[in-house]
Amino acid sequence: MSNRVREIKRIGVFTSGGDAPGMNAAIRAVVRTSLYNNKEVTGIYHGYQGMIDNTVFDMKSDSVSSIIQQGGTILKTARCMEFKTVEGRAKAYENLKNAGIDALVAIGGDGTFTGAELFSREHDIPVMCIPGTIDNDLNGTDLTIGYDTANNTVIEAIDKIRDTAASHNRIFFVEVMGRDSGCIALNAGIAGGAEAILLPEKDTAIDELIELLSDAAGRNKSSMIVIIAEGDKNGGASNVAKRVNEKFDNFDIKVSILGHLQRGGSPSSADRVLATRMGYTAVNELLKGNTRSTIGIRGSEIVTTPLEEALSKKEIKLNEDLVEIAKIMTI
Template identity: 70%
Template sequence: MQSIKKVGIFTSGGDAPGMNACIRASVRTALHAGKSVVGVYHGYQGMIDSNFEEMSSRSVSNIIQLGGTILKTARCKAFRTKEGRQQAYDNIKTAGIDGLIAIGGDGTFTGAEIFSREHNIPVVCIPGTIDNDLYGSDFTLGYDTATNTVIEAIDKIRDTAASHDRLFFVEVMGRDSGCIALNAGIAGGAEAILLPEKATAIQDLCSQLEIAAKGNKASTIVIVAEGEKNGGAYNVAKAVKDRFDFYDTKVTILGHLQRGGSPSSFDRVLASRLGFAAVRHLLAGSTRVMVGLWGNEIRTTPLEEALNNKAFKLSEDMLEMVEVLSI
């Protein structure tokens, strides 16, 4: 493999708190190693459009505390075609980019894996998604911040729920992963949690709520992951309301609130460690790998392995704990 002289850095897919801290660490690590750095705006779409900018150390000043991504992000249908990827490759070679750092989720990783194999360009990926659903890292960038955002919202909803003796259904992000729902639900003292990985019948939920009602609880909160099998918070709330007319039922959809905001201390440190490690591995000759946190160590996982394995398995102990602690 030829020595890499110019590193391209981009973010793709959904934004996540900590991406800017990761960009900062990646840029400065590459510059410290004597390499040039190019920021690719709008992810894979930016490669196709030649939307590049040379980056200096000052380009990433005062961004470690910012949510979102200064390099922007976009979905790109054209990159899914061989012709689109060829155009992207031609453009990055013209720009002199000979190695890539990709920050994003499984869609970003899939594109990077295919692109690298087709055009033999080195790429190292960094897991940036609030869903925490990538194999090869105990935590992904943005997950900690998003979970804390949900917990803060639950605490505030609990105040008004208790004031009015209300039953609140709070829908959180998680189309395929229940990480945010399960952990925020436990931390927020939820009476029940509905997850995409585990089908929960309305009758079972009603049984749990009946126990809560008999305990004369002043407030009841049910956390619903958006991908759970009953069709989301509004459908679940309607089904419960039809069975319990004594509940004053409300629904709150947190939505993209969970993606924004200043990253937590944990996410800033994790982002810095992953950005630093990704560039080091790229310059050392690694390609088609993801850097991730295992315990307290940064390790690499082949992209193929990261994409073909399920990251999050529900803890039966945690599920049981939800029911036990809700009495």
């Protein structure tokens, strides 16, 4: 919290990094909360790239009408290498200043937060960050926007895959997103009744997996589903399936990589409410003088965490109770 609460007349809002269902609900909340407090709002297309390219526009209440149910982001998103340079950030700041933008709300993941923290320090512009990523891999919050929707999407896919697996005595290896985080794999695996779950945070040897599948086959299971996070150290679903098939050829083995369908779709009720609460809080925190913080949820309470603290904690730990539950549920 700064010692002096500066007057904010216009708030800029943007999305950056990977898109996530619920980002539009957050944009909507930022715009309408700002307008309610008699502040003007500028939308910035394509994240940090849009700051450099000066692709900005004035936002009114009707700018965010009928978007709460839409996936993706109406403000678009992009990677921006130029923003990583001092010169690029200086150009971005000049464009924001010329547009009359006094403060920023950034919606995105770890890379978005890192850029916002550095930009705010270099150019003394207030910034609040909202965690929008399906991976649920950010510090300072129990849940990120988009995670619940992605889980529901994966579970629906698993349910449909199990129908065909059971019809043909097949083992399906289903790859889900999670390069560094196994949150989707773990939660969707439990909810979908997977026989095994492979996570980036846990080492699972192929021989160990084959033993698990052999035990399941010995209990007369006619079909099995293995959930694999894309960042698993064994090299993804295709590689795991190939190695298992070399030693365990009793079953017809299939691979399904869910890919980017996990990012899309209409956000769940939980994500819409969470995004709305976070967008509302981000604006109010800025107006109170808070800056360089991320909005989060702990239990049922919306909280803020200094960006420096959130970014310094690199390791996101899995819920060990869920890991144990997943193990027990496979017997």
